Amino acid sequence: MSSPKSALPPSLPAGDAPRPGGAKRHLLRVLGWTVAVIAAGCVAFVAYAAIYPERMPLAIGAIVEDFTGANPQPIVLHVPPSQPLSAVALLGKQIFNDPSLSASGKQSCASCHSPDHAYGPPNDLSVQLGGPHMTDAGYRPPPSLAYLYRQAPFSIGPDQNDMDAAPVTLDQLATAASGTQRAAKTAGVAPAAPALVPQGGLFWDGRASTLQDQAIGPMLNPVEMANKSTDEVVHKLLNAKYLDQFKQLFGDRIMQQPDLLVDEAMFAVGRYEFEDPSFHRFTSKYDYWLQGKARLTQAELHGLRLFNDPDKANCAGCHLSKPTADHLPPLFTDTQYEALGVPRNRDLPVNKDPKFYDMGVCGPFRTDAASLTQYCGMFLTPTLRNVATRHAFFHNGVYHDLKQVMDFYNLRNTSPEKIYPLDAAGKPQKYDDLPEKYHANIDVADAPFDRKLGDKPAMNDDEVKDIIAFMNTLTDGYKP
Numbered sequence: 050m051s052s053p054k055s056a057l058p059p060s061l062p063a064g065d066a067p068r069p070g071g072a073k074r075h076l077l078r079v080l081g082w083t084v085a086v087i088a089a090g091c092v093a094f095v096a097y098a099a100i101y102p103e104r105m106p107l108a109i110g111a112i113v114e115d116f117t118g119a120n121p122q123p124i125v126l127h128v129p130p131s132q133p134l135s136a137v138a139l140l141g142k143q144i145f146n147d148p149s150l151s152a153s154g155k156q157s158c159a160s161c162h163s164p165d166h167a168y169g170p171p172n173d174l175s176v177q178l179g180g181p182h183m184t185d186a187g188y189r190p191p192p193s194l195a196y197l198y199r200q201a202p203f204s205i206g207p208d209q210n211d212m213d214a215a216p217v218t219l220d221q222l223a224t225a226a227s228g229t230q231r232a233a234k235t236a237g238v239a240p241a242a243p244a245l246v247p248q249g250g251l252f253w254d255g256r257a258s259t260l261q262d263q264a265i266g267p268m269l270n271p272v273e274m275a276n277k278s279t280d281e282v283v284h285k286l287l288n289a290k291y292l293d294q295f296k297q298l299f300g301d302r303i304m305q306q307p308d309l310l311v312d313e314a315m316f317a318v319g320r321y322e323f324e325d326p327s328f329h330r331f332t333s334k335y336d337y338w339l340q341g342k343a344r345l346t347q348a349e350l351h352g353l354r355l356f357n358d359p360d361k362a363n364c365a366g367c368h369l370s371k372p373t374a375d376h377l378p379p380l381f382t383d384t385q386y387e388a389l390g391v392p393r394n395r396d397l398p399v400n401k402d403p404k405f406y407d408m409g410v411c412g413p414f415r416t417d418a419a420s421l422t423q424y425c426g427m428f429l430t431p432t433l434r435n436v437a438t439r440h441a442f443f444h445n446g447v448y449h450d451l452k453q454v455m456d457f458y459n460l461r462n463t464s465p466e467k468i469y470p471l472d473a474a475g476k477p478q479k480y481d482d483l484p485e486k487y488h489a490n491i492d493v494a495d496a497p498f499d500r501k502l503g504d505k506p507a508m509n510d511d512e513v514k515d516i517i518a519f520m521n522t523l524t525d526g527y528k529p
Contacts, residue, residue: 118350123341126378128331129198134324136298141321143291144314150268150285152181152275158267158318161191164327167435167525168194175394175446177273185272186398188407188414189253190441195328196380196432202258203250220420234366234383234495246427247386247410253428253444255386256415260319265311283307286314331378333434334522337529339372345522351512352519361507362458362516363496368433381433381523386410388426390491391457392469393482394447406484407444425487437521445482451520455513458497459506 114121134142144150148157156179163171169191170177176187250258257263267273268282276282286292287304295303295310303310322328335353337343345353356364365371368381386409399405407413410424418424428444442448448457460467465477472478480488492498497507508516 114350118338118344118346120338120341120344124339124372124376126331126336126340126372127376128378129326129329131326135320136294137317138320138324140291140294140298140314141317141319142325143294144289144318145321147289147291149289150274150276150282151179152277152281153179153183155183156274158264161267161273162194167438168328169435169439170441173440173449175396175441175449179267179273180271180275185275187270187272188397188399189444190446192253192429192431193435193439194322195330196434197251197260198323198329199377199380200251200384201249203247203255205247206245234363234387234492247424248384250429252414254409254415255429256417260322261312261315264315264318279311280307282311282314286310330525332525332527334524334527334529335519336378337527338522339378343527343529346518348515348518349522350519352515352517353522355508355512355516356519360496361512362455363507364433364516366495367430381436382430384430386424386427386429387492388424388483388487388490389428389443390426390461390480390488391443391445391447391482394445397445400445406482408483408487409444422487423490426483426490433520434523435525437517437524451517452513455508455516459508459513462493462498463500463502463504463506465502 113119145158148155148160150157161170161177161179162168165171174190176190179185179187247255249255251260251263252266257266265279265282268276269279276285286295287310292304295313299309299313303313334343334345334349338345353370355361356368357370359366367383367385367387369379369383370381372378388409393400399407405413408425409415409428410418411421411427412419412425437451440449442451442454448454457468465479469477469479469481480491483491500507
């Protein structure tokens with residue numbers, strides 16, 4: 050028979066009898082150590098997940114995103130390369146910044162498209178002043194020239210792939226689209242069929258197809274740089290301090306070819322806007338967040354989700370927020386046209402005439418689509434990049450901060466009396482900046498415009514604040 054000592058547990062020293070309660074205390078110590086080890090492992094796992102959410106399963110990554118604001122699925126964005134400007138682009142930079150090309154001698158392209166203001170206006174005016182004496186008010190606020198390097202020419206409907214076919218006119222395209230139901234704009238969901246709506250182009254109405262075409266427009270506009278003809282532009286180019294660069298690039302004969310001189314000058318401006326990285330920096334906090342190099346605050350993260358929510362703000366239905374399949378960063382526009390029915394800006398001198406209406410695609414500043422009345426009131430959807438730096442919104446500059454813009458989207462249909470002026474009977478003059486016969490063109494189908502009079506607005510005040518907080522993350526120059 051074995052002795053009692055040999056039957057003792059191995060954890061107790063031989064020769065010592067077990068004291069009452071000793072085994073229980075030992076078990077508790079073991080359990081404590083075990084819990085401590087498990088807890089330490091959990092803490093380590095949580096810390097690892099917080100630092101590397103992209104290495105976690107999607108479900109865990111989503112939880113980490115909720116708590117830390119980190120992007121659980123970062124990607125490498127394919128942005129334009131940063132490289133020295135070509136000789137043509139360097140010439141274009143000088144033309145872009147040259148006020149001597151204006152009738153006043155005081156206005157250059159950069160005056161309304163300031164490099165220090167994301168190539169938008171540098172002030173709070175609804176429209177900019179120009180003309181021969183810098184006293185004439187413009188017709189529309191200048192859109193930003195940033196992030197246009199991927200803008201396609203103006204068209205209606207899907208791309209024309211058959212290059213051997215006869216050219217299709219805008220009238221033919223509009224006729225083909227007239228019987229097609231408008232595709233719904235839903236954030237994150239591509240329409241089942243190509244949307245047969247206007248898309249692409251430059252200016253608010255798309256009347257310029259290229260950066261080169263756009264560059265000559267302000268030079269001949271009577272309330273902008275106000276040259277009376279291309280001959281005046283030629284005269285000023287021939288007396289410019291950079292004329293020798295023209296000769297070096299295009300030969301001496303260009304001085305005797307005025308049309309070619311203007312064409313090459315505007316081409317140079319377009320090359321500058323295309324090549325210079327400052328026109329498409331992609332250095333916002335959101336860009337860094339997409340790449341896993343920055344974290345959003347709780348307000349910014351909530352705002353992003355509301356921005357993308359097809360039943361809430363649905364901003365991303367038009368202002369696309371996700372990278373493309375080949376990792377091109379989002380431009381925050383689908384480059385299509387919408388009739389939103391913003392209220393008339395009665396402060397604009399051009400609007401003092403009650404019979405004047407700016408109807409976008411179908412005129413009056415664009416003249417080749419006047420008969421396409423199903424597009425009257427439609428204007429180009431601008432990029433929201435650097436939107437927080439702007440101080441005039443929509444085609445008539447009627448609003449001056451993002452809160453006013455969000456209130457318009459949120460209350461236009463549910464409480465129109467808060468958006469539009471009232472008539473003598475106290476009734477809101479809804480859609481007062483578009484003739485009544487074109488009111489059917491205005492979007493009432495896409496959220497948040499799908500609400501009816503008296504409905505609860507799509508967003509409350511706190512949600513609006515969070516959406517604006519997110520839009521502030523789209524400003525370039527963030528330091529991660």
